[in-house]
Amino acid sequence: MRKMSHMAVKIKSAIFGILSTSISLIVAASLLELYVRLVETDGTNFDIEMWRYAKDLKRISDIPDVGHEHIPGKSGVYMGVPVTINSAGWRDREHSLEKEDGTVRIMMLGDSLTFGWGARPEDVTSYRLERLLNTRKNKVEVINTGIGNANTAMEANYFIKKADVYNPDIVILNYFINDAEQTPRRTNNFFLENLYSAVFIAGRFDVIMRRFFGKSDWKQYYRDLYLEHQTGWLATQNALIELVSYCKARNIRLIVVNYPELHVLSPYPFEDITNLVASKVKVLGIPFLDLLPSLEKKAPHSLWVTKTDAHPNGKAAGLYADAIMKFLVKQYPATFEDPAPTENIDEIK
Missing domain, CATH: 1.20.5 (Single alpha-helices involved in coiled-coils or other helix-helix interfaces)
Known part of the structure; x- marks a missing residue:
């Protein structure tokens, strides 16, 4: 007992x-x-804000190999700036399917840099470019199809299988060094899907692993994407070939614009990777523009949307738009006349 x-x-x-x-x-x-x-929801925590954006404004795409897409008509405030998705699924104003007579239609493909993460609508590169290109000769329409966490393969497939119905005259493929990543797959982790704290901890854990336990730092991470055997880099090259072939068959002019990584600009640590990407583009007979020279003598932090987020701000967008405008005028003089003197880019805050 x-x-x-x-x-x-x-x-x-x-x-x-x-x-x-x-x-x-x-x-x-x-x-x-x-x-x-x-x-941590004051609009400055990158991990939390990007998670909220994905949770609120994105869905899994039904289009093969596109990954995810925006939900048409949704809106919110992320990184302290308003984001509105139009009926086509873009962070842009509404665009008619039919192009107006005499209008030059440019479509930008890209990721969060094209989307304008952390930037006000008027501080996005596509908006600045459209304003600079609208001269008396032709009306110019710039469509921004950018979406966060996209890569080149996703962007090319999205254009070929959906966005091409807008019949652009020119497609600008905006390229960033992480575009050689593999297409992300949405996880079914309950905690990461629903808890702010799980996202916060995951972000801090990644920082600790990189700083103290030998996980690749950001520079090495980018370099490793371009090893010959990397699946993402191979998919990027195949997507470029497919996009070039598709555009040439339909007389769509295509250019590739390389956006620099804004943490370190001089000396730029990824010049060899830029040259590698440029060589893959040029061998296909496509014009390539590197935007790094447009940032000469600029302090990196002066170009960031926040003190901790290196996405390009309005000042960077103005410099980028000016460089792209001049490149387009040079490449296609019959389409674009020399625009009137532009605003003083250095004064854009």
């Missing part, structure tokens, strides 16, 4: 210990979730 009583006490004690630990963990997790929701 005493043994039974002693065993019952041990069982009760074990159950109490488990319950106490569980309750403590639940309370701690709840407090962390509350903290993140109250403190």
Whole structure:
């Protein structure tokens, strides 16, 4: 009898210990979730804001090899700036399917840099470019199809299988060094899908792993994308070939514009990768523009949307738009006359 009583006490004690630990963990997790929701949602935490954007404004695409797409008609505020998705699924004004007579239609393909992550609508490169190109000779329409966390393969497939119905005269494929990544697949992790705190912890964990446990730093990570055997880089090259062939068959003019990584500009640590990408583009007979020279003598942080987010701000967008405009005028003089003197780009804040 005493043994039974002693065993019952041990069982009760074990159950109490488990319950106490569980309750403590639940309370701690709840407090962390509350903290993140109250403190880290001020519009400056990149991980949280990008997660909110993906959760609110994106869906899995039905189009093969596109990955994800925007949900038409959705809107929100991310990184402290308004984002509105039009009926076509773009962060842009509405565009009619039929092009107006005498209009030159340019379509930009790209990722979060093209989308204008963290930038006000008027501080996005496509908006600045359209304003610069609208001269008295032709009306110019610039369509921005950019979407966060996209790569070249996704962008090319999206254009070929959906966006081509807008019949652009010129397609600008905006390229960034991480475009050689593999197409992201949405996870079904309950915690990362629903909890702010899980996203916050995952971001901090990645920083710790890179800083203290030998995980590749950002420079090495980018370099590793361009190893010959990397699946993403091979898919990028195949997508370029397919896009070039598609555009040539339909008399669509195509150019590739390379956007620099804004953490370090001089000396630029990825010049060899830019040259590699340029060689792959030029061998296909496509014009290639590197935007790095447009940022000469500019302090990197002066071009960021926030102190911790190196996406291009309005100042960078103005410099980019000016460089792209001049490149287009040079490449296609019969289409674009020399525009009137532009605004002083250096004064754009």
